[in-house]
Amino acid sequence: MLLLGPLGFAAPWLLGALIALPVLWVILRAMPPAPRRVIFPGVALLAGLVDRAPIASRTPWWLLLIRLAAVAAAILAFAGPVWRPVVQPAADGPLLIVMDAGFAAAPDWAARQTRVETALTDAAAAGRPAALLMADGRGQGALAFQPADALLSGLRAAQPQPWSTRLPDDPGATLADAPEGSLSTLWIADGTDHPNRAAWLAALADRGTVTVVPPARPLRTLALAAGDTPSLTLTSVDDAAPAIQAIGPDPQGIERALASLTPGDATDADGLTVRPVAIDLPPELRNRITRFQIEAETHAGAVVLADDRVRRRKVALVGDPLAEGQQLLAQTHYLRQALAPTTDLVEGALGDVLDTAPDVIVLADQVQLAETLDLTQWVAEGGLLIRFAGPRMAGYDRLAEEPLLPVALRQGGRDIGGALSWGDPRGLAPFPDDGPFAGLPVPDDVSVRAQLMAQPAPDLAGRTIASLSDNTPLITRDRLGQGQVVLVHVTANAEWSNLPLSGLFPQMMERLVATARLSPSEAATEDLTQPFWTPEAVLDGFGRPAEAQGLTPVPAADLAQGTGPDRPAGIYAAGERRRALN
Incomplete structure (x- = not known):
């Protein structure tokens, strides 16, 4: 780089062509040679004509000046002029390239690779050792400095990752094998702040010059x-x-x-x-x-x-309306308050709501339904039927013949905390780890005073997804075709228990509704325990779908920390639940 005041030239040797301008001036001003005299007889016819301009014409001086100025401008242009150039001191020490490799680097990844490839090529020409640190959070020890051209193949194969940029925890341990001399660092940043960035920047500045290249487009x-x-x-x-x-x-x-x-x-x-x-x-x-x-x-x-949190199910609520002034005591009131924030509710008679093609139907103490055949077909095709017990169901004398129940029931129910009972109200047992309520805390003040009892059966435990402290079923479930039938053995109001008055009730209803429309393949994952989530589909750094290959189940505690090297962005499954890690 040649500097002439504030003007610099990237190819100063081309300026030597300006010396040829005076020679070009002489050539353009030179007279042509005298013509050779040849006698032609016909010239006699021109005798007597007078030449009014006996002196040969020359190119005007101003035209010569314009032509020379054009040639000089072309020479200056080819010399690569730069106004107020920033001249980097010649570096002869080792080169370190830090390349942010999180999702924020994906939009202009090709340009980043080109910039780093140019730096490595220049370092290879100067014989400088180099190292490439891909800040993707993957475990690596001390950086190995090697000939710069040996890093080009790894650079071309590198890809951004579907998590944020992550640097090693200890800069000193990572740079332990750096050669002696001033370390020149080229940092291709993605414009985001991430852990250890300030510590790394300070450590690199202590070892030499640091050049940070910001992103070319807003994030x-x-x-x-x-x-x-x-x-x-x-x-x-x-x-x-x-x-x-x-x-x-x-x-x-x-x-x-x-x-x-x-x-x-x-x-x-x-x-x-x-x-x-x-x-x-x-x-x-x-x-x-x-x-x-x-x-x-x-x-x-x-x-x-999109996961279960984004999808809003259409829920049909069927129950008998109470007289005016008693609406706040109806089971449908408590169900409406629990389901309205997270679902699209449809209320009406069973025949009417079936025509709206709901995902879930909730029956509040309903028996002897005229639309039983249509309801059975709807469940078999993939619908979720949630039934709540009540006085009508408990007093039904043909309860053993009632269809669409997950378990056989005893008539009359069980009065636990009534005046004629010997026992105290029962609390809730902890939820199983492989059920839809896994992970929900059980409040100590929730108690059940009455319930519908299930007939003992060998498969009763497998159909129970929630139980009381004495191991009697509180919620049972069974499959019918592609759908499910769920029975809550208490009422949806405060008549039999204070569960509908607790904050646990809306969470349980949300979990039940989220299991609607499960396919048989999704239901087969019920043997997975809640503490672990298995990746089903993931994204690459560019946001494109990719196969979840070579990934192991992720502990729930790690999944709550967000994306990382062992948990890329994607869809994770635990039992019947689906969760998107974005």
Whole structure:
């Protein structure tokens, strides 16, 4: 680099061509040689003509000047002029390249690889040793410095990962084998803050110069917002509000964008722009969605996989209305309060709600239904029927003949804490680890005063998914075709227990509704215990679906920490539950 004041030239040797300009001036100004005289007889006809300009014409000086200026400008252009160039001191020590490899680096990954490849090629030409640190969180010991060109093959094969950038915990141990001399560091950053970044930057600055290359485009991420109503949150470093595509299979089974969601008004959060995105879609469409993705973004942070928290089931509620003034005592009131925040409720007679094609039907103390055959067919085709006990069911004299029950029942029920009973109300036993209520805490103040008793049977324990402290069934379940029949052996109001008054009741109903429409293959995973989650489908760093190969079940405690090297973004299963790790 040649500097002439504030102007620099990348190829200064080309400026030597300017010496040829005076020679070119002389050549252009030179007179042509005198013509050779040849006598031609016809010239006699021109006798007597007078030449008014006997002196040969020359090129005007201003035209010569313009031509020379054009040639000089071309020479200067080829010399690579740079205004106020930043001249890097010549480095002869080892080279370290730190390359952020989280999902935020995916959008311009090819440009990042090109920048690093150029640096390694220059280091190889200068004979400098180099090392490449891929900050993807995968375990590695001390970095090995080697000839720079030996790192090119690993660089070309590297890919961004579907989790955030992660650096080794101890910079000193990672750089223990660095050669002597000033260490030059080229850090290809993804623009995000991550653990150990400040410690690494300080450690590298103590060893030599550090050049940080920021990302070329703003980062935008999508996340599932917390709350009872499923919604999304768009976060970006700029004010852009791109559309959010809801992607899933169409009626022909072809995956495509089924809808486009518009972000809401922006709010500022620590310098970032945050926009809410409402998932305002019909249940039939929402339940087909497999993922949400920011339009024109190609990284895993721009994708939100849909799981049981996003899908809103259509739940039909069937029960007898009470007289005016007693609605707050009805079982349907407690069920409505528990299901309304997370489902789309339909209420009415059984024949009417069957026509709406619900995912779940809840019957509150109903027997002798005229639509039993239609209801049986609906369950066999994949529906979930949830029944609650009550005085009517307990007093039904043909209870043993009542269809659509998961277990055989005793007539009359059991009065545990009544005036004529010898016992005290019973509490709830801890939920099994392989059931739909696994992990829910059992409050000490929940008690049951009356219940419908199940007839003893060899398979009664296998059909029980919740029980009382004396091991009597509280909730039983059985399969019918592709669907399920669930019976809660108490009422849905406070007549037989205070369970509907507790915060546990809405959580249990949400868990039951989430098991609707399970396929036989999904039901086969019931033997998996709750403490572990098995990956079913994962994403790569670019947000594309990938196969979950070579991954082991993840402990629930680790899954709660978010994505990482052993738990990439994807869909994880535990028993009947499906959870998206985004």
